[in-house]
Amino acid sequence: MKTANNNHIIVNYHYIEDPSPEWGGIHPCPTAEFEKQIKYLAENYKIVSVDEVYFAAKKKKNGHFAAISFDDGLKDQYANALPILEKYGATAIFFPITSTFDGNVPGTHKLHILLSKFSAQLLIDRFNKEEIGFAPIPTDKRMTNERQLYSDIPTVNLKETLLSIPPHVKDSFLDKTFKALGLDEKKIAKELFMSEEEIKSLKAKGFAIGSHTHGHYSLSSLDEKSIKEEIRTSKKILGELLGEFPTAFTYPHGIRNEKMTLYLENEGFKIGFSIEARPVMATDDPFFIPRLDTNDLMLNEPFKNDTIKHAQ
Template sequence: MIIPKHTNYFVVNYHYLERDGEKSHASHPTSPETFSNHLAYLKEHFAIVDIPTLFSRAKENGEPSVAITFDDGLRGQYLYAPSLLEAAGGYGTFFIIANTFENYIPATHKIHILLSRFPASDLLAEANRVLPETAQIPLSTRISETRKLRDDIPTANFKEALHRMEHRQSEQLLDTLFASFGLNAEKISEDLFMNKEEVLDLHRRGHTIGGHGSYHLALDTQTSDVVAEEISHGKKVLSDVLGESPKVFSYPHGGANETVAHILKSHGFTHAVTIKQAGLSSTTDPFFIPRFDAKDLSETLGA
């Protein structure tokens, strides 16, 4: 999506930052060179600010501004983003999945890892070997005709089948696939995610640390009790690391609704970001702040 002209207040979000040739866990990572080009453009046209400042400026029609965010607490973000941001005179907001400090790998990232290393057809064959006859995943016909159409059929079906499973079932299948293909989850987690010392270093350097849940669950699909536990546990873990409570939150998978927002408010959060692609205006709700993706900015600059 091309960011509309005259969008004076917006957020750009990043996930994987990786150099060409590095072992990738993503199909479309952003290189540090591309990120640097993005920053050069943004610095020339906008003030690079934190989310509360951006929200205030949009509300008051102040100086054109942008906030830069990073979901999931990935180590590549720590390796490349802070120094480039600081050189541009700006700071970022890093949203951390709390349980990754204990070597937990969310299902989304396990899927990324498997697909980055093995053909989807091989993954489906192994999944079908362990799944019951009634739960076999098709190899040649699409499960969904409306979702994941950019992927080839095996890749689309692998993602879609896991998406449709109950959470515990999908976790069990992914753990089985990791074991079958000889992947060391603990070592991969240590390489993939920031540790507590790196998160604290970002905080001390002036960057913002925000919450992103404990297990990276889509909170709009969970009970209120589960949502409250996801938010409160994640907040406590980050508070223990930082010495202060996080105030901003990124909804995992963009799973936002009024119930989740209300629970966030009750736990002391002041702002939350979604994955809706839009800019901010004077009427933007602080708990439903939209964001463009890094790919949108690349498309805009290439247009």
């Protein structure tokens, strides 16, 4: 893994928990695998902040530098990842979705939960029946080969459709489906996401906190006013909670609007992160810095000269 091309890396995580049949729609990094990865990074890299990795790459600094980030503010990150980070003396940055503090479950996570309880085919059938005016979701051929490479055809096409339709249509469909299938949103939000007190606790322990927007919408699907509101609302809530405004930002689904850099700069942000799976390079845009995913480390395989795989 430690080659000249991988001197500067940021590794991003979402769910940190052992797989469970009850939550089959969630694909977590098992806790033991997470510890294996953190141990490897601690032994082979200098673990620093995301800013330090970016500037080390920018200056082509010698050495091996790694940063660790967590998207979404999930409770299992606090329960399972935090003790391991502290065990290895590893710093990290967490990017919570601020609407979850009020008991909201973002659409992405609603879909994870629905796919844990029901088949993708059932959900597609509901969509094709209820959302008249949109092309039916196909189940015989993939709609894209750019993302969701490890999902089955119905699942990837359902996810891609919900990413591409107007946010109010997506929210309406998921809300109706959640209620029709008897799921309690506020109860699930409390179980799934960190509380404001847990976010404050992370800050007090020396971990960094950034913004992942307020509602976790794909920003490319929003108009200019809504994009700015998503950024400002999250910034305001985190600023009031932590006593300082965030300066780091991650794009929901890794997708940004071409004007996003200007919006972020105007709100005082200094750095932004994508989900493009590769090491950080000297030429990278400071508002679209790549991050590896836990799956890209491939630490469950015997070590090779370069165990980072690149997204296709």
